Amino acid sequence: MIDHLEIAPYDPAWAAAFEAERDRLAQALGSLARRIDHNGSTSVPGLAAKPVIDIQISVDALQPLDAYGRPLSALGYTHVPDPDDAVCPFFHRPRTWPHTYHVHVVSHGGDEERRTLAFRDYLRDHAAEMRDYAALKQRLAPQYAAAAKEAREAYADAKSEFIERIIQLALAAGYPHLS
Numbered sequence: 001m002i003d004h005l006e007i008a009p010y011d012p013a014w015a016a017a018f019e020a021e022r023d024r025l026a027q028a029l030g031s032l033a034r035r036i037d038h039n040g041s042t043s044v045p046g047l048a049a050k051p052v053i054d055i056q057i058s059v060d061a062l063q064p065l066d067a068y069g070r071p072l073s074a075l076g077y078t079h080v081p082d083p084d085d086a087v088c089p090f091f092h093r094p095r096t097w098p099h100t101y102h103v104h105v106v107s108h109g110g111d112e113e114r115r116t117l118a119f120r121d122y123l124r125d126h127a128a129e130m131r132d133y134a135a136l137k138q139r140l141a142p143q144y145a146a147a148a149k150e151a152r153e154a155y156a157d158a159k160s161e162f163i164e165r166i167i168q169l170a171l172a173a174g175y176p177h178l179s
Contacts, residue, residue: 005141005155007134008051014042018053021101025057028071034058034108039116041137044123048134050141053101056116058108065089068105077103088112097147117176119167129166136162 018038040054077091091103106112145151
């Protein structure tokens with residue numbers, strides 16, 4: 001049994017998995033969800049990734065959390081309380097690792113929404129940076145235990161310098177291209 005994070009080759013089925021989950025989320029959240037976007041590595045065609053579908057839900061107000069937390073819970077999502085809840089509350093499904101879906105809730109029109117989408121869109125448009133990101137993830141993943149929350153957070157932290165650099169390039173270049 002593999003006990004470290006695995007990075008899988010890009011799978012076109014990830015887009016369909018997102019679309020099906022987006023429809024479930026949209027039905028449960030109704031007008032609370034201003035946007036529901038596929039983000040993270042599984043949203044970038046050709047990019048190797050952990051096989052976890054990341055979804056960003058944009059809402060008008062992050063508080064009260066129960067407004068969207070209850071419908072997400074009814075769909076099987078677990079909220080992970082964190083000081084970051086003030087900026088981006090996080091939910092996952094199923095309750096235990098391995099997760100198949102991660103949901104990040106952000107303020108509609110806010111900085112976190114723009115930063116996440118700028119990173120995604122920039123990687124979609126810049127193959128060299130996408131390959132560099134894939135190589136970084138492939139180097140880092142074997143160093144981190146998959147089942148340990150702290151290890152997964154450390155893996156995310158280890159990628160943050162690269163991610164921040166790309167976000168700054170993307171924002172300076174006018175990303176994201178919101179529709």
